[in-house]
Amino acid sequence: MDTNPAARLMEERIAQVRLRMAEAAKAAGRDPAEVLLCAVSKTQTSDTVLLSAGMNVDCFGENHMQELVAHHSDGAYQGKPAHFIGHLQTNKVKKVVGIASLIQSVDSLRLLDAIEKEAGKQELRQDILLELNLAGEESKTGAGLEELWPMAEHALSLPHIRLRGLMGIPPAGSTSDENRRYFASLRGLFEKLCEEYPNEKFDILSMGMSASFEEAILEGATVVRVGTAIYGPRDYGNKA
Ligand SMILES: *Cc1c(COP(=O)(O)O)cnc(C)c1O
Numbered sequence: 664m665d666t667n668p669a670a671r672l673m674e675e676r677i678a679q680v681r682l683r684m685a686e687a688a689k690a691a692g693r694d695p696a697e698v699l700l701c702a703v704s705k706t707q708t709s710d711t712v713l714l715s716a717g718m719n720v721d722c723f724g725e726n727h728m729q730e731l732v733a734h735h736s737d738g739a740y741q742g743k744p745a746h747f748i749g750h751l752q753t754n755k756v757k758k759v760v761g762i763a764s765l766i767q768s769v770d771s772l773r774l775l776d777a778i779e780k781e782a783g784k785q786e787l788r789q790d791i792l793l794e795l796n797l798a799g800e801e802s803k804t805g806a807g808l809e810e811l812w813p814m815a816e817h818a819l820s821l822p823h824i825r826l827r828g829l830m831g832i833p834p835a836g837s838t839s840d841e842n843r844r845y846f847a848s849l850r851g852l853f854e855k856l857c858e859e860y861p862n863e864k865f866d867i868l869s870m871g872m873s874a875s876f877e878e879a880i881l882e883g884a885t886v887v888r889v890g891t892a893i894y895g896p897r898d899y900g901n902k903a
């Protein structure tokens with residue numbers, strides 16, 4: 664164990680999160696190994712990210728292109744995968760494709776086309792999730808439910824994109840029951856997606872954050888995105 668107190672605290676927080684994840688998985692009759700812990704490293708310094716990369720997290724989540732690029736070029740992820748989870752503007756796609764192993768937050772046909780074009784240029788196949796906004800709040804990112812089927816159809820037609828599944832963020836301030844219902848409806852859509860395209864292999868359902876990852880695991884999440892419960896409260900003054 665690390666003797667640096669900040670490192671010890673982080674290690675303890677991660678151990679706590681892992682324990683709670685394992686208990687939720689067991690309660691749902693699932694194998695805890697099915698659920699990946701994505702450490703949401705937005706606003707953290709590269710040193711902090713580097714420290715956490717040596718600990719028990721599976722991947723990283725960033726919601727700003729600049730931070731993704733900075734942490735990546737500093738080697739802070741230590742080779743672990745980094746996911747893009749924030750609202751992605753088409754003019755930033757160039758920088759994100761090729762660094763992010765998974766873009767979780769694809770929410771428009773236009774964005775799909777921009778990613779396809781860039782991935783083609785870089786001669787790679789970009790893994791993505793479609794982000795849905797089931798709550799229909801104006802201020803939030805994510806596509807409306809009616810956009811799911813056209814986006815899925817389009818994503819599956821693009822040769823440099825591999826659609827892996829769905830992502831969702833419940834409305835802020837929801838109760839535990841509300842979160843659980845939200846996650847259940849997202850899981851229902853994920854199951855429909857699998858039924859609609861039986862020849863595809865969709866394997867990622869990303870839902871649940873610090874305040875809701877247990878409910879998300881109970882409802883079938885395969886990735887939880889946890890920031891505060893690992894790094895403590897965010898200091899937006901640090902933002903790259
Ligand atoms: C910030 C963020 C998280 C993590 O939130 P915490 O409450 O700190 O765990 C998860 N998902 C997305 C999309 C985020 O932007």
